[in-house]
Amino acid sequence: MQDIIGTGVRRHHDNLLQVFRSYYQLTKPRIILLLLMTTIAGMVLASHGRVDPVLALATVAGGAMAAASANTINCLYDCDIDYIMERTRSRPIPSGRVQPRDAALFAASLAIASFTLLATFANLLAALLAMSGIVFYVLIYTHFLKRHSTQNIVVGGAAGAIPPLVGWAAVTGDLGWAPWVVFAIIFFWTPPHFWALAMMIRDDYAAVGVPMLPVIEGDEDTARQIWLYTLLLLPLTLLLVYPLHVSGAIYGATAIALGAIFARKAWQLLADPHDREKARSLFKYSISYLMLLCVAIALDCLPLSQHVTSTIAENLPQWLGAIGPM
Numbered sequence: 001m002q003d004i005i006g007t008g009v010r011r012h013h014d015n016l017l018q019v020f021r022s023y024y025q026l027t028k029p030r031i032i033l034l035l036l037m038t039t040i041a042g043m044v045l046a047s048h049g050r051v052d053p054v055l056a057l058a059t060v061a062g063g064a065m066a067a068a069s070a071n072t073i074n075c076l077y078d079c080d081i082d083y084i085m086e087r088t089r090s091r092p093i094p095s096g097r098v099q100p101r102d103a104a105l106f107a108a109s110l111a112i113a114s115f116t117l118l119a120t121f122a123n124l125l126a127a128l129l130a131m132s133g134i135v136f137y138v139l140i141y142t143h144f145l146k147r148h149s150t151q152n153i154v155v156g157g158a159a160g161a162i163p164p165l166v167g168w169a170a171v172t173g174d175l176g177w178a179p180w181v182v183f184a185i186i187f188f189w190t191p192p193h194f195w196a197l198a199m200m201i202r203d204d205y206a207a208v209g210v211p212m213l214p215v216i217e218g219d220e221d222t223a224r225q226i227w228l229y230t231l232l233l234l235p236l237t238l239l240l241v242y243p244l245h246v247s248g249a250i251y252g253a254t255a256i257a258l259g260a261i262f263a264r265k266a267w268q269l270l271a272d273p274h275d276r277e278k279a280r281s282l283f284k285y286s287i288s289y290l291m292l293l294c295v296a297i298a299l300d301c302l303p304l305s306q307h308v309t310s311t312i313a314e315n316l317p318q319w320l321g322a323i324g325p326m
């Protein structure tokens with residue numbers, strides 16, 4: 001008898017775990033992690049590394065819920081094509097694990113909770129920016145552009161660039177040049193990030209009639225455009241050092257090193273646009289690139305880093321003098 005009850009409880013527990021896992025998958029959690037890193041970068045920049053922990057926690061939670069809501073609505077809207085594409089077939093809605101109505105309720109609750117949290121613990125601007133991220137991603141990207149334009153992700157990429165604005169606004173209550181530069185970095189990073197992936201899986205997109213650039217214009221043109229966006233992205237990353245002076249030498253050196261690797265991978269793809277391994281390598285690297293760039297922004301703002309940077313700046317002429325004329 002006890003065995004039967006035990007098995008029943010275990011089965012109920014397993015089912016509950018399955019349900020949690022399905023809703024968790026619906027939010028595309030790994031993408032949220034990177035979006036949050038950009039939010040944290042925005043907060044750290046705005047507060048010169050001294051973020052209030054309660055505000056930080058509320059902003060991260062509110063930002064995560066807004067992105068989770070946007071991703072859930074995207075899964076709901078796209079479930080017809082997700083059902084056909086191999087990469088997306090096993091997602092919770094096409095595989096029947098979550099009913100569309102439940103997903104809609106889930107997304108609405110997340111958006112309301114996000115707005116409430118951000119408006120209460122941060123400010124109205126941060127809350128409205130997060131909501132505009134959801135609206136832009138769902139309406140402009142998912143509804144208007146994704147299935148109708150080869151420039152879908154160029155314009156749609158603006159939604160993914162909003163989280164650092166949320167982070168900055170949560171700290172300061174307004175916006176300035178620095179957060180808009182981080183916005184622009186992510187905006188120009190998105191086409192190489194996504195088109196590299198789209199080159200790998202363009203047959204999937206072709207099968208469902210989504211006009212991603214590699215499907216319509218082919219590999220050569222896509223590789224050329226990736227190269228162009230990469231060339232625009234790299235100098236943009238340095239604007240935080242000069243003329244904005246919100247980041248220092250540690251960030252600057254990291255941005256140059258990371259950018260050089262990015263440029264090398266984009267160049268290799270340009271030289272061999274049909275090589276899917278080169279596209280895969282650029283796609284994977286694009287994720288590490290943005291993560292590390294955000295880590296560098298945060299590290300650079302720590303008081304210790306600022307001390308190291310100012311010591312180097314003060315003593316550099318003396319050290320160079322000691323080396324003597326070259």
Ligand code: HEM
Binds near residue numbers: 034152154157159197
């Ligand atoms: C319009 C803009 C964007 C498009 C169309 C796009 C598209 C994609 C797609 C289709 C994937 C593959 C996901 C999968 O295999 O299920 C992906 C992966 C990923 N994207 Fe993007 N992306 C965009 C912007 C962003 C932004 C702004 C971020 C974060 C700042 C981001 C972070 C990631 C990460 C971390 C992954 C890897 C997820 C994993 O490991 O499964 N993406 N992206």
Ligand SMILES: CC(C)=CCC/C(C)=C/CC/C(C)=C/COP(=O)(O)OP(=O)(O)O
Binds near residue numbers: 074088129131162
């Ligand atoms: C502030 C705020 C809430 C911003 C929201 C930003 C956001 C959720 C960006 C996500 C970008 C992304 C992963 C696009 C992929 O969509 P897709 O439909 O092309 O991908 P798929 O084919 O994998 O479904």
